[in-house]
Amino acid sequence: MTQPAPQPPLPAGFTPLAPGDPLAIGPFAVVGRIGAGGMGAVYGALDPSGGHVAVKVIHPKYAGDPAYRAQFAREAELLSRVDAECAPAFLGADPAAPQPWLATSFVTGRTLRRHVAAAGVLAGAELTAFAAGTAEALAAVHAAGITHRDVKPANIILSPEGPRVLDFGIARATDDTGEEQGLYGTPGWVAPERLDGRPATPAVDVFAWGGLVVYAATGHGPFGTGDSGTLLARTRAGRPDTEGVPEELRPLVAAALSAEPADRPTAAEALAALLDLAAAGAPGDPRGRLRALLAAAWHGFEGGRGAGPWIAAASLLSLSSAVAGGAGGAAGGLAAGGAAGG
Known part of the structure; x- marks a missing residue:
């Protein structure tokens, strides 16, 4: 009897289709x-x-x-x-x-959380490229009139080509004034104004972005670890831990984690500051400058x-x-x- 030809293996991280799944x-x-x-x-x-x-x-x-x-x-x-x-x-x-x-x-690639757990933190030009890439994505999101509202390590993929911001499941149009059905987000990454009932603006994404850079540089979030109540209390207190973030990045990250939204830079301002810090590309073309930075600094990230x-x-x-x-x-x-x- 002729044996059926073996099926090719699934891509890494995939599971077989279940009965009833679409083809x-x-x-x-x-x-x-x-x-x-x-x-x-x-x-x-x-x-x-x-x-x-x-x-x-x-x-x-x-x-x-x-x-x-x-x-x-x-x-x-x-x-x-x-x-x-x-x-x-x-x-x-x-x-x-x-x-x-x-x-x-x-x-393709691992989330920031999984990468840090498996391979350790980011440093040097690689960390600057990470910060710039995630800031660029958020600047584009905000320019499109959207607030992401769920920026956290599990929603960032470190692909071989650069970091990628994913998961717009709870994103909202910035000008959407409709009543929200509760507070969405992850404790430790939700901006303090949201805990006070104020609306989500692009500044809440910048706050979480500051936390991302802390996490990428140190392996812990800006408010440490603990249960939801502990993390929310530390967020309300407005004392993030930025120890371990490189000196050249710390002022920008600390500003992003400011308790008051008005004291935070915009994502576009953060991107510009990082590109200037890295002396990447020719002035006047942020996307081209980011590509130059990633080409120079983003290496060794497996699919x-x-x-x-x-x-x-x-x-x-x-x-x-x-x-x-x-x-x-x-x-x-x-x-x-x-x-x-x-």
Whole structure:
């Protein structure tokens, strides 16, 4: 009896598709699962040209809820506005599909949290490049009229090409004055004005960005460790710990962590200061200067998650037929940069 040919291995960090998972989502052929949460799942997929894509899909039980569907449509609309060197590219969405989906370019690599745990902290020009890249992404987000509201180490991927800011699940238009349904964010990363009930502005992202740089440089957050109550109390007290941040970065980081939003720099100002500090590129082109800094300083970051050949179970030859036929029956999916886990 002829034995079936062995299937190619899944990319690193992927898990096999479960029964009922889609084989195609919109124009994308699904390869494997990246992760799943309470509201949906994120899949690794191939576009018609073989490009690597992350697709996020809402669970069917939530797809029938108009409120969840509307929230998902807002997320897709906000993400479509962002054009940044250090954020994943938006590739499309269908909030009206039976299972709403959105897709972005897939970002390979480890999260900041996992990198620090496995390989240690960042230092020197590498740390400056990290700070500049994440500031650039937030500056682009803010220029698009968006506040991210969930900047933290688990939402930053250190890809081989540079840091990437992911996960716009609780992002909100900066000019959205509608009532919020509670306080969102992670203790230790939520700005103090939010704890006082004041609205989220781009300054809350800058506050969290300051914490990111502390974490990248020291391995701990700006308010240490502890339970939620302890972290929130330290945040209210307004005494972040920046010990261990290099002297040349500490004034900028301390300003970003100021208790009062008005005392913080904007993300664009932080980016400009860092590019000047690094003497990167020619003045007048922040994105080009950032590319020069990353080219000079960002080396040795492995792909990790998502590494390996991306070949659908039936091989690449089945891609066009799977997409054309909608194999698996899922007419929807959502991809938010492929972020999954910490």
